[in-house]
Amino acid sequence: MATTMMTAAGSGAAAPSGQQVVELRVARQDRPDAAVRWEEFAVPYRKGMNIISCLQAIQRNPVNKAGQATAPVVWESNCLEEVCGACTMLINGKVRQACSALVDNLIQPITLEPCHTFPVVRDLIVDRQRMFESLKHIKAWVPIDGTHDLGPGPKMNEAERQEAYVLSTCMTCGACLEACPNVNDSTPFIGAFAISQARLFNSHPTGALNAFERLEALMDEGGIAYCGNDQNCVRVCPKGIPLTDSIAEMNRQVNLYAIKSLLTK
Ligand code: SF4
Ligand code: FES
Numbered sequence: 001m002a003t004t005m006m007t008a009a010g011s012g013a014a015a016p017s018g019q020q021v022v023e024l025r026v027a028r029q030d031r032p033d034a035a036v037r038w039e040e041f042a043v044p045y046r047k048g049m050n051i052i053s054c055l056q057a058i059q060r061n062p063v064n065k066a067g068q069a070t071a072p073v074v075w076e077s078n079c080l081e082e083v084c085g086a087c088t089m090l091i092n093g094k095v096r097q098a099c100s101a102l103v104d105n106l107i108q109p110i111t112l113e114p115c116h117t118f119p120v121v122r123d124l125i126v127d128r129q130r131m132f133e134s135l136k137h138i139k140a141w142v143p144i145d146g147t148h149d150l151g152p153g154p155k156m157n158e159a160e161r162q163e164a165y166v167l168s169t170c171m172t173c174g175a176c177l178e179a180c181p182n183v184n185d186s187t188p189f190i191g192a193f194a195i196s197q198a199r200l201f202n203s204h205p206t207g208a209l210n211a212f213e214r215l216e217a218l219m220d221e222g223g224i225a226y227c228g229n230d231q232n233c234v235r236v237c238p239k240g241i242p243l244t245d246s247i248a249e250m251n252r253q254v255n256l257y258a259i260k261s262l263l264t265k
Pocket of ligand 2: 076077078079080081082083084085086087088097098099100
């Protein structure tokens with residue numbers, strides 16, 4: 001991929017003469033209800049830097065490319081190794097994690113925007129609460145209260161365990177929601193990640209005891225019927241989770257459950 005590092009002389013950036021810089025365009029928003037404005041920055045280049053390093057450079061020296069003092073850009077990050085999902089944003093228009101986005105692989109100026117699917121808190125920070133509400137709705141956990149004294153639960157076979165492990169790597173980053181045309185302000189669709197988590201917990205030997213609750217949640221408003229099978233989710237998931245397989249499997253489980261419920265009425 002093309003790398004277009006520029007010198008301070010070539011870009012007019014406020015960096016020592018001859019210093020290579022990274023050029024960025026950042027969407028700024030001071031408050032949830034404030035208008036969005038774009039601000040340009042040129043930060044000193046270092047080999048191997050990622051987008052978080054660029055944001056840290058702006059934080060250390062909050063001066064824009066025009067040489068004006070400005071408020072430091074705010075963002076969210078935690079693990080710095082693509083595990084927590086907190087730093088997810090649009091980088092050059094593509095949803096991904098800032099901590100694993102290397103400057104050398106990006107065309108400059110690099111544009112940074114918050115995900116559009118979630119309400120913006122400030123600058124690059126969004127509120128992903130709707131995802132956590134969806135996890136609550138589908139009961140994405142294994143109830144263990146009172147089971148400690150019963151000894152170890154049933155073992156999963158290795159193939160099932162490996163399948164479940166991949167599903168368990170979901171980091172609630174929201175990339176699958178951002179890429180999905182069926183997740184927007186006018187639909188309550190919970191999104192691929194939540195359907196996949198229902199599959200994970202239904203596949204657990206103890207979790208399966210409450211499978212019907214998750215299936216009923218998936219049959220609710222905003223559930224699996226809202227999936228349009230666009231398959232964008234599986235293309236953008238940074239963890240390689242087989243989301244379309246999960247959707248197909250949960251469709252199967254939901255349909256079986258619905259038929260059984262009808263027959264036993
Ligand atoms: S399924 Fe993948 S893209 Fe969606 S929230 Fe989980 S990790 Fe992110
Ligand atoms: S900081 Fe955790 S995924 Fe980037």
